[in-house]
Amino acid sequence: xxxxRTARYALLVVAHLASDPCPHSAERLSSEAGVPASYxxxxxxxxxxxxxxxxxxxxxxxxxxxxxxxxxTAQDVIEAIDGPGRSxxxxxxxxxxxxxxxxxxxxxxxxxxxxxSIARLAAILQENDNxx
Numbered sequence: 196x197x198x199x200r201t202a203r204y205a206l207l208v209v210a211h212l213a214s215d216p217c218p219h220s221a222e223r224l225s226s227e228a229g230v231p232a233s234y235x236x237x238x239x240x241x242x243x244x245x246x247x248x249x250x251x252x253x254x255x256x257x258x259x260x261x262x263x264x265x266x267x268t269a270q271d272v273i274e275a276i277d278g279p280g281r282s283x284x285x286x287x288x289x290x291x292x293x294x295x296x297x298x299x300x301x302x303x304x305x306x307x308x309x310x311x312s313i314a315r316l317a318a319i320l321q322e323n324d325n326x327x
Contacts, residue, residue, distance in 0.1 A: 202276040204230045205238045206316065209247060209272050213264035213317040218257030238276070245275040262313075269316060270308035 211228040212219060221239070225232040239258055242248040249261045262271075 197277075198273055199277050201234060201237050202273045204228075204234045205242060205272050205276045206269060206313075207320075208235075208238050208258075209242065209260060209264075209267070209313050210317040210320050212248070212258065212260035213313050214321055216260065218251050218255060218259050220257040224258060241275050242272070247272065247275055260313075264314040264317060265312050267313045268309045269311040269313070270305055272313065273308060 207228045207230055208224055211224065215227075219227070221235040222232065224230065224239075225235050230238065239248055239250075243250060243258075247260065247262045247267065248258050250256065250258050260267075
């Protein structure tokens with residue numbers, strides 16, 4: 196299973212917005228969530244399209260989390276960035292026993308990620324003084 200760097204950064208951004216619900220500029224998100232400024236547009240665009248985030252224009256505007264952080268899961272965020280199923284590369288799969296074992300392991304990983312709410316991730320990050 197492969198989770199892209201952009202998806203990892205998206206988890207940080209979404210968790211940060213869950214813990215601080217006021218609008219955040221791209222610069223503020225970069226600084227406070229620990230995400231390189233060059234990744235912010237790559238992170239927020241698919242999250243806006245998928246309805247996880249919204250943006251507010253004007254003075255005091257920025258990005259806000261509109262999805263319920265108690266219902267939104269790590270798997271939801273990863274799929275918003277990487278797409279459903281793209282985190283598993285079975286191009287060389289033959290359908291044999293080894294592939295079935297790998298597929299089962301990836302399914303377990305996806306299930307585990309689906310069990311992690313963004314609210315839970317945000318709480319853990321806050322407990323660790325936002326050491327991402």
